[in-house]
Amino acid sequence: MAPMRMIYLALAIWGAIHPMYYFISWFNANGYDLMAMVDAWHVNAATSGLVWDLTIAAVTLTIWIISEVAVRRNWLALIAIPATFCIGVSCGLPLYLFLRSRPVT
Template identity: 35%
Template sequence: MKSFYLTLSILGAIIPYLFFLQFFEINGFNLAAFMSASVENHVAAGISADVLFASFVFWVFMFVQRQKGGANPLLFIVLNLTIGLSCALPAYLYAQERLGSRNPS
C-alpha cells in the first residue's frame, strides 16, 4: 500500500496544479481573484466548503493519531495548505504505513 499512497500523493499534487496554473496563467498570481473564484457560484462554493471541512477533520484526526504515536502532522498541514488535501491525505497515509512497518505491533 505504501507505493500506492505515494503514487496518489504525487498525482494529488500534479492534478490540481494543472488547473491552478491555468488560472494563474490567465489571471496572474492574484490570490484575491483565486479565492473569489473558489466561491464564484453555488457549486464551487459547495466543493470549497466540502474540501475545507474535510481538511479540518483530517487535521483533527492527525493530532489524535499523533498522541497514539502517529506521524507528525505539521508537514501534512503545510502540504494541505500549499497543495491541497488530495496530496496531503495520501502523503499522510504513506507516512503512517512507513511508521507501521518500522514499529510492528
C-alpha cells in the first residue's frame, strides 16, 4: 500500500475514534437523547458557527463524492457519505481519499 494511502486510512480511523469518544462520553453523562445533543451544539454562537462550518463542509464533500463517483464509477467510495454524516468530516474526508486513491485495476 502506498504511504499516502496508509496516512489517509490512519486519519480516517483516528477521525472515527477520536470524535466518537467525546460523543459517547456526552451520551453517558446526559442520556441517549439525540435532540439534547443537537441543542448542546447550539448553546452559543461559537458552537453554532462550528456546526454550520462542518455542515457546509459535509455537504460539499458529499457533492464532490457523488460527482466523482458518477465519472469514475467507484461505487465503494459512496460509503464515505454515511461516514461523513454519522461520524463526521474528520472520518469521511480521509476515508474518501483512501478509497479514491486505490490502484486502478
